[in-house]
Structures are given as C-alpha cells and as structure tokens.
Amino acid sequence: MTFEPAARASYPQWTDERMRFSDLDPLGHANNNAIGVYFETGRLGLFREAKLHDGKPGEATVVAKLLIDFLKELTYPNLLEVGSRVTRIGGSSFTYVQAVFVGESCIATAETVSVLFDLSTRRPKKLDDGQKARLSAFL
Numbered sequence: 001m002t003f004e005p006a007a008r009a010s011y012p013q014w015t016d017e018r019m020r021f022s023d024l025d026p027l028g029h030a031n032n033n034a035i036g037v038y039f040e041t042g043r044l045g046l047f048r049e050a051k052l053h054d055g056k057p058g059e060a061t062v063v064a065k066l067l068i069d070f071l072k073e074l075t076y077p078n079l080l081e082v083g084s085r086v087t088r089i090g091g092s093s094f095t096y097v098q099a100v101f102v103g104e105s106c107i108a109t110a111e112t113v114s115v116l117f118d119l120s121t122r123r124p125k126k127l128d129d130g131q132k133a134r135l136s137a138f139l
Helices: 032-049 129-136
Strands: 013-018 059-070 079-089 093-102 105-118
Touching (some): 032 059, 032 079, 079 129
Antiparallel strands (some): 059 105
C-alpha cells in the first residue's frame, strides 16, 4: 500500500509520548538520539498492541535496520504522538514505518526492519501464523 509517511491518516496505531527537558541538546531542540527514543516508545506500543510476544518466553525482537528522516525542529515542551504502520511481513522479519507528531505537524519519520530473535540460540526465529496475523492488522 502506498501512503504518505508524514500524514497522520497513514497510521492505524498510536502511542503517546512526552518530550523531556533532558531531551534537549545545546541548540535548544530535541537531540537526534531523543527522537530515536520516541520511535522506540512507538515501536514498543505497536508490539504490545499486536501482542507480538504473548506467551512466547525466550524470544525478543531486535532492530536490524533503522532509517530516520528529521523533518522539523522540535522544541520543549511538547506532547508527542507516534504513529506506526506495518508495511511488510516476512518469514522472521517485518518492516514498519513510523512518524512523530506534535498535533498535525510531522517532526520525523522512520522506517525500521525488526527481526524475531530466539534468545537461547541468538539467531532469527520464524514468525508464527498468529504473530503474522496480529501484525497484519496494522498493514
């Protein structure tokens, strides 16, 4: 599906986030690492809502690729929302696009590839049919 990453209407899943004073850099705006943390908060919200690891001890999800586009300056204070949308589901990996918003204004977008990971073997693990189905709800 083609969509506009900087448009609020593109995202079926939302996670609230709050900018912290400690997120500021010497220029007085959000540090690029802080914006990465906002995307992490959104990622965890998506995984929780998709029940990605429900009943699956011994597995985790690791980031294999993360590409962030910084679009606008973000200053303190602000309440943020992180939108998430799954764009591809593979055998053990899946791709999703996210955006950080202040109101209607898109601050940054990200594309991430995550891999299901077996904590005992330290290797990728196949997504099961239930995990794929739950992730599909966010396509």
